[in-house]
Amino acid sequence: xxxxxxxxxxxxxxxxxxxxxxxxxFNWLYARHTGGVFILRIEDTDKERNSEAFLNxxxxxxxxxxxxxxxxxxVGGAFGLYRQSERGAIYTEYLEKLKAAGRTYEKEGAIxxxxxxxxxxxxxxxxxKTVTKVKVAPTVIEDQIRGRVERVEDEDFVxxxxxxxxxxxxxxxxxxxAMKITHVIRGEDHLSNxxxxxxxxxxxxxxxxxxxHIPLILKQNGPGKMSKRDQGALIEEYQKRGFLPExxxxxxxxxxxxxxxxxxxxxxxxVIALFxxxxxxxxxxxFDEKKLGHMNMTYLLExxxxxxxxxxxxxxxxxxxxxxxxxxPELFREVMLLAQPKxxxxxxxxxxxxxxxxxxxxxxxxxxxxxxxxxxxKARLAELIAVLPTMDFSSDSAIEEAIKALAAxxxxxxxxxxxVTRLAISGxxxxxxxxxxxxxxxxxxxxxxxxxxxxx
RNA sequence: GUCCCCAUCGUCUAGCCCGGUUAGGACGUCUCCCUUUCACGGAGAUAACCGGGGUUCGAAUCCCCGUGGGGACGCCA
Numbered sequence: 001x002x003x004x005x006x007x008x009x010x011x012x013x014x015x016x017x018x019x020x021x022x023x024x025x026f027n028w029l030y031a032r033h034t035g036g037v038f039i040l041r042i043e044d045t046d047k048e049r050n051s052e053a054f055l056n057x058x059x060x061x062x063x064x065x066x067x068x069x070x071x072x073x074x075v076g077g078a079f080g081l082y083r084q085s086e087r088g089a090i091y092t093e094y095l096e097k098l099k100a101a102g103r104t105y106e107k108e109g110a111i112x113x114x115x116x117x118x119x120x121x122x123x124x125x126x127x128x129k130t131v132t133k134v135k136v137a138p139t140v141i142e143d144q145i146r147g148r149v150e151r152v153e154d155e156d157f158v159x160x161x162x163x164x165x166x167x168x169x170x171x172x173x174x175x176x177x178a179m180k181i182t183h184v185i186r187g188e189d190h191l192s193n194x195x196x197x198x199x200x201x202x203x204x205x206x207x208x209x210x211x212x213h214i215p216l217i218l219k220q221n222g223p224g225k226m227s228k229r230d231q232g233a234l235i236e237e238y239q240k241r242g243f244l245p246e247x248x249x250x251x252x253x254x255x256x257x258x259x260x261x262x263x264x265x266x267x268x269x270x271v272i273a274l275f276x277x278x279x280x281x282x283x284x285x286x287f288d289e290k291k292l293g294h295m296n297m298t299y300l301l302e303x304x305x306x307x308x309x310x311x312x313x314x315x316x317x318x319x320x321x322x323x324x325x326x327x328x329p330e331l332f333r334e335v336m337l338l339a340q341p342k343x344x345x346x347x348x349x350x351x352x353x354x355x356x357x358x359x360x361x362x363x364x365x366x367x368x369x370x371x372x373x374x375x376x377x378k379a380r381l382a383e384l385i386a387v388l389p390t391m392d393f394s395s396d397s398a399i400e401e402a403i404k405a406l407a408a409x410x411x412x413x414x415x416x417x418x419x420v421t422r423l424a425i426s427g428x429x430x431x432x433x434x435x436x437x438x439x440x441x442x443x444x445x446x447x448x449x450x451x452x453x454x455x456x
Numbered sequence: 457g458u459c460c461c462c463a464u465c466g467u468c469u470a471g472c473c474c475g476g477u478u479a480g481g482a483c484g485u486c487u488c489c490c491u492u493u494c495a496c497g498g499a500g501a502u503a504a505c506c507g508g509g510g511u512u513c514g515a516a517u518c519c520c521c522g523u524g525g526g527g528a529c530g531c532c533a
Contacts, residue, residue: 011533046532110531125457126529143461151460161531168533192460192528215462216526225526251468254482258469262481281469283462284526291468291483301496342495400492418492430494 004036005182008062008069009172011043012054016061017233018287019187019217019226022252026214027185028067029253029275039179040072042083045171050085061235065245066268071179079179084171091166094174094204095159103203109162113170115153115199131155139195144183144212144277146191153195169193173200176209185212185277188284189225212277215256218286225284232289242315242346243292247299251292255285265298297344308340309333312349321350324357331356334440338432355426356440359448363427371429377420381454383410384417388447399435424453 008024010016031038040062044050059074071077081087095111098104103114115134124131133154141149159170166174176184176197184197191213201208219226219233226233238248246268253271254264257280263270300308313332316322325332335356343352355361371377387406392398404414422434425446431437438446 009533013533043533049532108531112531124529146461149460154459155529158531163531165531167531172533187527188461189527190533193533195460213461218526220467223525254468256468260470262470264468264482281462285469286467288467288483294483297496344495403492414492416492422493428494432494433492435492 002182004031004034005039005180006031006036006185007039007041007176007179007181008067009041009043009175009186010058011046011049012051012058013046013049014054014228015234015236016054016057017226017228017235018252019233021061021065021235022217022255023185023187023214024062024067025065025249025252026212026257026275026280029272030183030185030212030277031070032272033275036182037070038067039077039079039181040069040082041175041179042073042085043168043172044083044085045165045168047085047165057236061239064239065235065249084175087171087175090178091171091174094177095166095170098159098203101203104159105156110158111160112156113159113200113203114156136199139198141191141194141198141211143191144210145280146213146282149191149194151192151195153199157196159200169196169200173197173204177201177204177206181209183210183212183277185214188213188216212280214280215282215284217255218284220287220289226287232287240318242311242349243296244299244303244311247296248292250299251295255287256281265295293344300343300345301341303340305337305340309336312336312339312346315346315349319350321354321357325350325353327357331440338436338440342432352431355428356437359445361427363423363453364429367427367429368423371419371423374419378454380412380417380420381424381450384421385447385450385454388443388450391443393439393443396433396435396439399438403435421450425449 006027008027010020010024028038030036040058042055042058044055062069069075071079072082080090095104098113104111105114106112115136117134117136119132119134121130122133123129134156136152136154138150138152141151143149157169158167160166175181194211194213198208216225218224219230221231228234235248239245249268250264250266250271253266253268253275257275259266259271259274260279303311313326316325316332319325325335335353339349339353343349383406384403387402391402400414403417407413407416418434419429422429422431422437425434425437425441441449
């Protein structure tokens, strides 16, 4: 069998979203699984709505997610240019073939594709007008995911606009022929277009590629498929929020596909080895950001510390909090080491670590009220302040021993000092162990914070 | 309105093709354990075969009809 050639064919008319990314991913996975070629083709025939910014967003997002293309813009390939706006000559050439075969006619300045069969008129309820229908044999689609699907394409359709620009159905098929695409993997919303496309392939006398229509991703809340306007729909947003791309990809793999066993966190190589079209689900899936968050956490937890630090640094560089946090690289490193096992995603990091980087941190009034309600806690603070000058700050265990010794002398336990101390040095009731906080903040800052809190 | 696709816990899903399972896993939620907080982790709980017919000794699984959900019906892609 000849080599698999698949394409992802987005149009740069809006932000790159989850659904597009998943379509790209399934194409990419299939290409990698079969040792085939993954092609990126830009469908920018709609001059009104295209934008260079959106185009760059497609490139950036694909690369961020790790989906490199074998042929396409920026990388080239043996099949000419990969932006439809640059392929006009090819469309003219193919249009001539259709004209020569008598399969076109002009109406209202546009060029229409002519179906073969008897014509009759009927009133269309949806469009509230009389339309011309054609009696044609049903198109049979042997879909790789859905099985046999039968559809009747019974109306002629426009292939070249009155302004001379070819439309999607036409250029899509022409390019699939010209680029020798073997498998068309796309969203189920295109299933009803497929009969149009098959009619065109046949009119060109070209082999019809295999089709695989993948289920759609439904919005998290409310009815309907996810669109660019929906909450949480944009890839760019997850990138900005500091999600790990490998976690997002892993999550996307599992939306409509699974390894048929209980594995969820999977190396992409394992997904590639197992991925196949018949294994893709037929039903739509609802996007669940909570589960994505969990997946992200599992990846974060397993990241080598050096890698975590590298990525956390990059994340902070995009954040307002970064200016303060990155002043002292050694302190930043220590704080990140403490934070890694505690957070679910980078977006929690600035708030979670803020008090390490400034004395001007916020004390949560509700937390304060709750903790101080236990009474006589300022005495504990005073006791701690008294031993601070001689306390061994060299390690967590040394600090822990010192506090335990102090507590024991008063007939108390470590826990009696914990909450109020944490509140005094961090303003909150959650975070790394206070011994680690002592070590990282160091004696001077810890002392100042405890004193300040004790007199407040 | 017409055409097409789909249907297992709240969500993602395994099981369906090749009928016999205590219908499994994960997220979420709740409980307990671990514990110097918060997380992590561990143990448990919660919760599903859309409905109705049929075929069959037996149906989540096969067939039909409903219903529900989704999509398409542009000189958008």
